[in-house]
Every structure is written in structure tokens, then in C-alpha cells.
Amino acid sequence: xxxESKQPFDTxxxxxxxxxxxxxxxxxxxxxxxxxxxxxxxxxRDAIYHEEDSDDMMKVMAMFDRGGDVSExxxxxxxxxxxxxxxxxxxxxxLSPAEKLLEHQRK
Numbered sequence: 019x020x021x022e023s024k025q026p027f028d029t030x031x032x033x034x035x036x037x038x039x040x041x042x043x044x045x046x047x048x049x050x051x052x053x054x055x056x057x058x059x060x061x062x063r064d065a066i067y068h069e070e071d072s073d074d075m076m077k078v079m080a081m082f083d084r085g086g087d088v089s090e091x092x093x094x095x096x097x098x099x100x101x102x103x104x105x106x107x108x109x110x111x112x113l114s115p116a117e118k119l120l121e122h123q124r125k
Contacts (some may be wrong), residue, residue, distance in 0.1 A: 035116045039104045045097055049082055053094075058079040066105045075102055 047059050065078050075098065082094045103115045110118050 019067075026089075032117070034121065035104060035114065037041055038100075038116075039047050039114070042097070042100050042104055046101060049094065049097055053082045053084045055081055055084075061103055062101060067108050069107060069109065075099075113116070 043059055049055075050057060050059070050062075059063050062078055062081060065074060065081070069075075078098050078101070079094060082098070084090075086094075101107055106117075107114050113121065
């Protein structure tokens, strides 16, 4: 299920957010394959969109867990953090934190 943002992107910053989101999606697909995960990009997007608890980000991290070393954990953490910041969240009205920040800056 592709979750689209509700924010119109009529600015350069808005388009940059969409471009960065697309880059993150490619990286997620690659990392899921690399780690041999049974999860998909849709699982990651859905978990982020429907976040409810303070530990939901760790649930997304667990989708990539194969018991790797610290450097692999750091790579996954960075990727999940980027996804968390650039993917839409239902609690933000369908916006990503990056879009919410952009919206705030426009006011």
C-alpha cells in the first residue's frame, strides 16, 4: 500500500522532500534484500504511517534485524531514522515530519 502525503509540493523544498523519500525507498528495498528480511517497503511505510507507541520505531528497526554487528546496526538506524522523518504519519495528518517542518516554516 503506497501512502501518499497530503501536502501539495509547489516549492523546491517540497520537491526535495519527495525526491529524498524516493531515495530512501530504494535504500530500504536494498537493505531488506541485503538482510534477507521477510518484510517489504509497504510494511515499513505502513508501520511508520500507523505509529501509535513510543517503541514503534524500534519495531521498524526489527524488520531489518539479522543480528549483525554494530556498523550494520548504525546503517539500519540511519536508514530508519530517515524513513521516519520523510515518510507520512497518520498522527501528523498524513504529513511527514519534514513536511510538517516545511509547513511550519511557511507560516
